[in-house]
Amino acid sequence: MIDALWQDAQMVRLAAIGLPAGVLLALGAANVFASRLMMVDVFDVIAYGAGIGVVIAACVSASVFPALRAARLNPMSILRAE
Numbered sequence: 001m002i003d004a005l006w007q008d009a010q011m012v013r014l015a016a017i018g019l020p021a022g023v024l025l026a027l028g029a030a031n032v033f034a035s036r037l038m039m040v041d042v043f044d045v046i047a048y049g050a051g052i053g054v055v056i057a058a059c060v061s062a063s064v065f066p067a068l069r070a071a072r073l074n075p076m077s078i079l080r081a082e
Contacts, residue, residue, distance in 0.1 A: 011063035019052060025049075 012033035 002041045011059050015056060019055060022055070023048065023052070 026048070027043075034042045
């Protein structure tokens with residue numbers, strides 16, 4: 001179970017690095033495409049918040065479920081099988 005928590009900590013660290021970088025890139029791309037989009041708010045706070053929420057949910061689901069499944073296994077039986 002501790003290994004599962006360690007993997008979650010790694011996931012949080014990667015998400016903490018990737019999310020600000022992604023937001024900055026999205027804001028930069030919004031500035032580039034702002035002149036081409038008519039009547040569309042490219043700085044929509046709700047859309048950015050929803051996007052960040054989806055990315056966090058994907059990071060958590062990609063990390064938690066495999067880590068919990070691996071935490072339930074007996075390491076000796078896995079090593080003997082190989």
